[in-house]
Amino acid sequence: MGAGVEGSYRRVVRAVLTRRDGAFAALLLAFILAACLSAPLYATLNGVDPFSSDIAGTTIRNGQRVDLMQPNDNPLHLGLSPIGPDWQPGPYVLGADSQGRDVAARVLYGGRNSLLIAAASATLCLCLAACLGICAGYFGGWIDLILSRILDMLWAIPVYLFAISLSVVTVGHGIRLGFITIGADNLLIPVGIIALVYVPYAARPFRARALSLSQAGFVMAARGMGASDFRILWREILPGLMPTMAVLAPLVMALCMLAESALSFLSLGVQAPAASWGTIIQDGEGLLYTRPVVAIAPGVAIVLTVLALNVLGNALRDQIDPKGVAR
Amino acid sequence: MIRGFASRTGQMLLVIFGISVLVFAIFFATPGADPTARIAGRGASPQVVARIRAEYGFDRPLPVQYLKMMEKLFISRDLTSFVNHGQPVVPEVLQAAPVTLSLVLWAAFFWVSGSLVFGIASAVLRDSWVDRLLMVLGLVGLSIPVFWLGEVVNLVTQSRWHDTLLFRWVPPLGYVPFSQSPFGWAKALFLPSLTLAVAFIGLYARVLRSELLTAMGEDSIRTARAKGAGPVRVWLWHGLRLSWLSYVSLFGLDFAQLLGGGALLTEVVFALPGVGRLTYQALATLDLPLIMATVMYAAVFVVVANALVDGLYALLDPRIREGRHGG
Numbered sequence: 001m002g003a004g005v006e007g008s009y010r011r012v013v014r015a016v017l018t019r020r021d022g023a024f025a026a027l028l029l030a031f032i033l034a035a036c037l038s039a040p041l042y043a044t045l046n047g048v049d050p051f052s053s054d055i056a057g058t059t060i061r062n063g064q065r066v067d068l069m070q071p072n073d074n075p076l077h078l079g080l081s082p083i084g085p086d087w088q089p090g091p092y093v094l095g096a097d098s099q100g101r102d103v104a105a106r107v108l109y110g111g112r113n114s115l116l117i118a119a120a121s122a123t124l125c126l127c128l129a130a131c132l133g134i135c136a137g138y139f140g141g142w143i144d145l146i147l148s149r150i151l152d153m154l155w156a157i158p159v160y161l162f163a164i165s166l167s168v169v170t171v172g173h174g175i176r177l178g179f180i181t182i183g184a185d186n187l188l189i190p191v192g193i194i195a196l197v198y199v200p201y202a203a204r205p206f207r208a209r210a211l212s213l214s215q216a217g218f219v220m221a222a223r224g225m226g227a228s229d230f231r232i233l234w235r236e237i238l239p240g241l242m243p244t245m246a247v248l249a250p251l252v253m254a255l256c257m258l259a260e261s262a263l264s265f266l267s268l269g270v271q272a273p274a275a276s277w278g279t280i281i282q283d284g285e286g287l288l289y290t291r292p293v294v295a296i297a298p299g300v301a302i303v304l305t306v307l308a309l310n311v312l313g314n315a316l317r318d319q320i321d322p323k324g325v326a327r
Numbered sequence: 328m329i330r331g332f333a334s335r336t337g338q339m340l341l342v343i344f345g346i347s348v349l350v351f352a353i354f355f356a357t358p359g360a361d362p363t364a365r366i367a368g369r370g371a372s373p374q375v376v377a378r379i380r381a382e383y384g385f386d387r388p389l390p391v392q393y394l395k396m397m398e399k400l401f402i403s404r405d406l407t408s409f410v411n412h413g414q415p416v417v418p419e420v421l422q423a424a425p426v427t428l429s430l431v432l433w434a435a436f437f438w439v440s441g442s443l444v445f446g447i448a449s450a451v452l453r454d455s456w457v458d459r460l461l462m463v464l465g466l467v468g469l470s471i472p473v474f475w476l477g478e479v480v481n482l483v484t485q486s487r488w489h490d491t492l493l494f495r496w497v498p499p500l501g502y503v504p505f506s507q508s509p510f511g512w513a514k515a516l517f518l519p520s521l522t523l524a525v526a527f528i529g530l531y532a533r534v535l536r537s538e539l540l541t542a543m544g545e546d547s548i549r550t551a552r553a554k555g556a557g558p559v560r561v562w563l564w565h566g567l568r569l570s571w572l573s574y575v576s577l578f579g580l581d582f583a584q585l586l587g588g589g590a591l592l593t594e595v596v597f598a599l600p601g602v603g604r605l606t607y608q609a610l611a612t613l614d615l616p617l618i619m620a621t622v623m624y625a626a627v628f629v630v631v632a633n634a635l636v637d638g639l640y641a642l643l644d645p646r647i648r649e650g651r652h653g654g
Contacts, residue, residue: 149342156629157626159584160591165622166353168610168618265474266607288481295475295478302470306471307470310470
């Protein structure tokens with residue numbers, strides 16, 4: 001069976017990449033990923049440090065050395081504003097933020113955290129959801145009843161409020177579980193919170209799929225041959241869930257990315273001095289009317305990434321699951 | 328019928344109980360954190376800490392603490408915020424509720440009317456460029472973080488183009504009560520609710536389109552066509568009748584979630600003093616009683632709303648009423 005499954009995966013990937021929308025989404029994602037991975041390249045080439053404030057710093061514009069903090073345009077020249085974008089390759093291409101840090105470098109570095117958290121929490125969320133969904137769908141009976149009720153219950157709490165509640169008790173304190181201590185600034189905390197919040201959403205399609213698979217002929221046959229529950233789950237049910245997993249992965253990652261940006265915007269996600277696209281938007285809020293690019297640039301990055309993930313998810317769904325079972 | 332009602336109510340009460348235990352556990356039983364210090368807020372005196380410990384029974388077992396908290400929240404309703412100089416929490420939440428309700432009602436109006444128009448248009452014009460454009464726009468709408476969209480809207484209408492003819496009418500950020508000036512109320516809520524509705528318009532238009540296209544394959548539609556019903560009647564009457572059930576159930580869930588605090592980000596960005604903004608302000612001071620109160624009220628509200636939607640469903644669809652749902 002191994003070779004056949006390999007072949008069908010390759011066929012799906014090829015089918016998605018030859019569709020116009022699939023190719024567009026994959027290219028866009030690859031571009032964003034490459035840009036964020038090359039963040040240190042931008043920072044070292046231009047000699048900027050995106051994590052320490054540099055209010056007294058200077059840069060070079062049109063061959064002249066200028067201050068990063070410029071006097072305001074108002075008639076009395078009261079107050080200072082960070083330098084704006086010049087759209088020329090080089091340092092401070094998108095200008096500086098209120099701490100005199102290079103916005104472009106921060107967006108690139110922040111993107112690494114945003115992508116990492118979204119990918120990690122989507123993975124964790126899908127694994128948890130698959131486990132719960134399999135148990136509920138395969139074993140049925142009271143296990144299903146209890147698990148489904150608990151998931152329904154979790155789903156009744158508005159997603160962002162749930163995430164906020166979890167963040168509020170962990171932010172600034174971290175978690176201590178016996179001898180394991182997770183620090184307050186550890187990225188595992190937002191990853192865990194975001195993953196947990198979307199488990200009820202993702203578990204439902206897994207449960208439905210496991211339920212229908214558990215009544216399929218080949219599972220009956222395996223059971224008739226005396227296979228244990230564990231062997232059936234591992235060898236028969238789990239491979240059957242892979243299409244659901246493939247369709248859900250980009251869609252859940254898109255949701256996770258939006259949740260991460262929202263939490264970070266509320267200063268409950270990534271903690272300073274680390275950055276993510278959400279924290280940069282929050283930094284830019286105070287500069288919205290003077291230097292809007294600080295808030296706009298990371299937002300555009302989020303929109304493009306989430307859009308690409310959604311398009312990819314839809315293309316995968318059309319190829320794998322055209323009747324829309326996994327939704 | 329009556330037995331069904333009783334069992335539904337029983338289930339609902341069970342879910343409410345489960346949620347209240349869960350929320351309580353998140354706030355007061357998270358490992359590695361003393362809830363007393365959190366309720367007292369930052370830098371509270373030892374006397375205050377001791378008083379809180381006695382008042383909430385934090386020196387007693389967890390079930391006693393749970394009962395005390397529920398009594399304070401729902402029966403005596405005298406839960407006070409220690410950070411905020413002993414301000415009672417419950418009236419504050421109730422005072423903010425009308426603002427959230429107004430915002431969400433307006434948003435619901437926009438997203439229902441918008442998604443009906445776009446969904447029907449792209450189903451009728453399936454596979455034309457209009458359909459493709461609308462569906463791409465829907466995906467873009469789904470991919471925009473609502474708080475960022477709000478900031479961009481503010482930038483355009485409050486600052487950059489505020490003095491142009493198009494946006495001169497836009498009032499400064501904030502809320503105007505309906506009783507004070509109905510017209511001002513509508514003006515103040517127009518842009519915030521439209522911003523909030525964008526993602527939902529995208530999602531609901533896509534759902535409606537796919538439901539309508541599925542419905543068009545049904546026998547009853549063919550019969551209607553054969554009987555000579557015109558396209559308007561076929562789509563708007565027969566088509567919508569077949570596809571509105573899932574639309575309505577989705578609507579019920581989202582509407583309740585938004586009222587329960589899902590509109591937090593929109594309220595924060597547009598400075599609307601609703602329940603979500605109240606929670607946000609409590610976040611800044613880590614005002615735990617207030618946050619817990621809003622989360623608890625939100626969850627209870629969502630559960631009750633879901634039960635109502637379920638009940639309405641059962642009244643409308645005989646298959647569910649007879650308990651033959653799911654198959």
